[in-house]
Amino acid sequence: MPEGHTIHRLAADHRDRFLDQATRVTSPQGKFSDSAALLDGQRLTEAEAHGKHLFLGFADTGWVHIHLGLFGKLGFGTAPAPPPTDTVRLRLRTDAAYADLRGPTTCALITDAEKQAIHDRLGPDPLRHADDPDRAWHRVSRSRTTIAALLMDQKVIAGVGNVYRAEVLFRHGIDPYRTGRDLTPAEWTAIWTDLVALMREGVRLNRIDTVRPEHTPEAMGRPPRVDDHGGEVYVYRRAHQPCHICGGEIRTADLAARNLFWCPTCQRR
Numbered sequence: 001m002p003e004g005h006t007i008h009r010l011a012a013d014h015r016d017r018f019l020d021q022a023t024r025v026t027s028p029q030g031k032f033s034d035s036a037a038l039l040d041g042q043r044l045t046e047a048e049a050h051g052k053h054l055f056l057g058f059a060d061t062g063w064v065h066i067h068l069g070l071f072g073k074l075g076f077g078t079a080p081a082p083p084p085t086d087t088v089r090l091r092l093r094t095d096a097a098y099a100d101l102r103g104p105t106t107c108a109l110i111t112d113a114e115k116q117a118i119h120d121r122l123g124p125d126p127l128r129h130a131d132d133p134d135r136a137w138h139r140v141s142r143s144r145t146t147i148a149a150l151l152m153d154q155k156v157i158a159g160v161g162n163v164y165r166a167e168v169l170f171r172h173g174i175d176p177y178r179t180g181r182d183l184t185p186a187e188w189t190a191i192w193t194d195l196v197a198l199m200r201e202g203v204r205l206n207r208i209d210t211v212r213p214e215h216t217p218e219a220m221g222r223p224p225r226v227d228d229h230g231g232e233v234y235v236y237r238r239a240h241q242p243c244h245i246c247g248g249e250i251r252t253a254d255l256a257a258r259n260l261f262w263c264p265t266c267q268r269r
């Protein structure tokens with residue numbers, strides 16, 4: 001599943017191509033046809049993300065709420081758009097560009113109030129400038145759940161996925177099995193601040209890089225990572241490989257339904 005930086009980037013991709021333009025809206029697959037007919041020819045006035053949710057605003061008509069889920073894909077191209085295949089749930093099109101959405105978990109036309117209800121049930125998002133980390137801390141600091149599970153809980157903090165949770169805990173030397181209530185306010189502030197920086201960099205580069213300058217392949221004289229996720233990381237999908245810092249073996253275990261990766265030597269706090 002894409003992490004939050006990918007969805008924020010998709011929001012920016014929509015703004016770049018469609019903002020303030022009268023946009024043709026169709027649903028070649030048919031499942032979104034009624035809503036597409038209402039939106040067709042309207043101007044896209046906003047595109048924003050909150051965690052893994054994407055919202056495309058069409059002036060007075062409402063918002064298209066998109067959640068890609070595990071299998072959803074958004075692809076962009078320049079005009080002329082090829083004939084759409086019948087797997088395209090939603091196509092946006094102008095004279096210059098098009099975007100095709102396939103296989104999302106959610107693609108629905110919603111009202112302002114329905115959109116607000118989604119924001120209300122999500123935790124703060126490190127990539128949303130106005131979001132308040134204290135809202136997340138309020139839940140974290142009262143929880144007997146592990147910090148590794150809390151970081152994956154979108155109601156606590158929105159947009160963090162499996163890569164960022166593993167990497168941010170490593171960067172702060174925090175044992176992923178510590179409970180939320182065992183964290184200090186300073187540790188939470190450090191985690192949040194680091195997520196803001198790492199995820200902004202993820203939006204900018206469109207990949208997740210989490211190693212500090214002294215631990216890049218060039219600095220360490222080691223081969224770059226080979227992984228279809230790209231990017232240089234400390235622990236994610238590096239089970240049984242040596243830790244870049246201590247040389248010990250990276251471990252993996254199932255936590256919050258996803259594989260957790262960590263270094264038991266470096267993460268003792």
Ligand SMILES: [Zn+2]
Pocket residue numbers: 243244245246247248263264265266267
């Ligand atoms: Zn280590």
